[in-house]
Amino acid sequence: MPRWLAHTIVVILFAALIALAFSRVDYAWNWSGVWEYRQKLLQGFGVTVALSVAALVGSTLIGILAALLVGSKNVLLEAVGRVYVELIRGTPLLVQLLIGFYVVASAVGLENRYVVGVLVLSLFSGAYMAEIFRGGLAAIPQTQRDSARAIGLTPWQSLRLVILPQAVRLVLPAVAGQFVSLIKDSSLLSVIAVSEFTLAAQEVNSFTYSTLESYLPLAAGYLLLTLPLSALSRVLERRFRYET
């Protein structure tokens, strides 16, 4: 059986199961109320896409920087990286957002809540990315580096031609997973009144009192963002595959 057929069958089975569950709930559907607010939902979706893209780039850069700090031989730099990673990973994003916006950003005069939101989200996700990158580099055996040196490669060449291609392949699934989490975590930005997708759905719910009709489009919207990401990660994994 080809893979696409298997996938289609499983998706249809899941859909049937969910449809069955919904058909058993005694619920008065009211799609027209939510349809009136479609503009609001679309706007929220747009904001979430923009926030996510910005935070994906930001968290990757911060992650690389933090991984370098943590791996640094300078104890001071290493300490900075360690404290950052542990502080961020050990505290809730909700608290980071509230303190980041109402305390830190206010103190330095940064008033734009969208910018602050992207920064906090990037810092949050960057800490996880740092550990993923560090783990990926550490997983390449020392013999690889030694062999690279033995055939006369410079440190930069050995990183570019030997270490990175292998490390990228190792970290890709984890990075894709982290990106998916990041997109869903962006919903927390609503606590500092960033009108993103989840807040839009919550508002529509509170205006129309149509809970499921407001939240089902929300689930569909997030899938629309996260599924291509997973697909892309699988394509890249195949490209970086090598013979063992």
Added chain:
Amino acid sequence: MNMVMRTFIVILLGSLFVAAAAASAAPPLRVGMELSYPPFEMTDPQGRPTGVSVKLAEALGRHLNRDVVIENIAFDGLIPALKTGKIDCIISSMTATPERSRSIAFSEPYLKTGLALLVGTASPVESAADLDSPGRTIAVKKGTTGHHYASTTLKRARLLVLDKESAAVLEVVQGKADAFIYDSLSVYQNQKRHPGTTRGLLRPFREETWAVGLRPGDTQLRDQINEFLKKFRADGGFEKLGDEFLPEEKAAFKAQDIPFYF
């Protein structure tokens, strides 16, 4: 049979009896509220629900001769919970609005209040009408009547929709928003907490009444609740709750001749 075994069987039989006895009585009344709106809905230091609405629900339970279970549910989840049968009624300082009436039924109103403004000291805003211009920013709590009012009537201002009352107050305190639209009592209390940075425009620019939310088909419970509210008022129950939970506010509102409550 050893001691442990015997104890176990005794406990098992005992709990069966208790379960049977409980099942024979009237089912408990499940009252939904969000326990984050002191002094109406809150928790005591031990984490038990308390406040005006909780006392009201308990008095209702005594009137109906039914046990009362308080379900703590986020405000914008209350109506869905009621509609899907997870709770029997809502006593959560909920304003009876035409929009909500399309979705659920309400008892007779039990309390009168209105929307007021918490304004930053630096903001020139003197009335709700002042807020309706492009340079103004309004903070609201999600799903409240203030949220609805701002999004339908004050369309030219920028709207900040927040999850928590405390965050909306903070927006005003830090001057990020011109005003927070909320009920006059909450505005009064928040102004007291931030005297240097905020002003309270307490006179309601829109009057509202609070009522118990019910399923539309549940006419029997509605009649029972209306009867209870009438009796509770006649017996001075609301006066007593006001004296117990809001003595200072009652006096302050009376001094300014602002319609207050119950």
